[in-house]
Amino acid sequence: MRVPNSVVLPVGTHVDCCQEQEVAEKTHDIMARITAMLMERKSNLAHFIDNLEGSEEPKFYVDQWERLKEMESCTLTILNLVAVNCTDHRDIKKLEATILEHVKNEELFPEVVRVLPPVYRQVEAAIVDIARSEEMADHGMMDLQYLLSKLSQRKHLAGLGRELLQDILRYLHRIGLVVWYEEIKHLESTVFLQPTFLITMFKVSVGIRTISSTEPKP
Structure with a gap:
């Protein structure tokens, strides 16, 4: 969360230990937990910022306020979870292909083609x-x-x-x-x-x- 416009690809392993229905249920549960966590974080940050802005001496908390505002501006894109059977080489290759596909997506990584000085x-x-x-x-x-x-x-x-x-x-x-x-x-x-x-x-x-x-x- 410290890097602006971060992109996260959740990966679920040990698919071979679960039934197909379990994989679907666990995938849904993990994504729901991530969404809830992000919503809670956003709410907490807004609460902390409001408290600082409403304090009697806000000038004493400028550094904290700036840090919180910086954290608030750090967006996070969560991609769909990829379930992987680590014992199956084909699944590993599928994960590699998925990562590469996302990395090449200029909407997710607009600066991916930027040439370094x-x-x-x-x-x-x-x-x-x-x-x-x-x-x-x-x-x-x-x-x-x-x-x-x-x-x-x-x-x-x-x-x-x-x-x-x-x-x-x-x-x-x-x-x-x-x-x-x-x-x-x-x-x-x-x-x-x-x-x-x-x-x-x-x-x-x-x-x-x-x-x-x-x-x-x-």
Whole structure:
């Protein structure tokens, strides 16, 4: 919901564990729950905004009001749920075809054919090069300002500014090339150039926690 004009394709799995009638019923139930959730969210946001606007000192809540209005403007398009039998390769291919069909729909994604400025590709290539260099640590973490300085050392990126780099990082974060949690205060100045390492660490952390929770306590 943080991304304006988001598009969500619900996917239901384990169809092979259900009867045909059950699949239809569960599909209807899931879509109904999603609709109810969105309506509740819209109602709650309107309620919070009204409360702030009706407060005795509204000027003290300008930041909150702006944030809520921003959230209110984030529209969400829910596509029809796709039920998939994960044990059937044909169903997987059907899901792939459905996703591709939706992605090519310019009504859903009006900017799908937009051509990126050359500097986006140049920064992307440079970051890939930096991530693969011998001086890059395995964890792939790099300070945002240091990354900017490294990129600026390249002739074709000498004029790269911080704001433009941040825009490009948002794009690279969306496509999964890097991970940048700009909304988290303690991580906003850190860019992860090796997302796979971060994913591995998450898996290890979850694995350790799971093992610890299953061990008998003395």
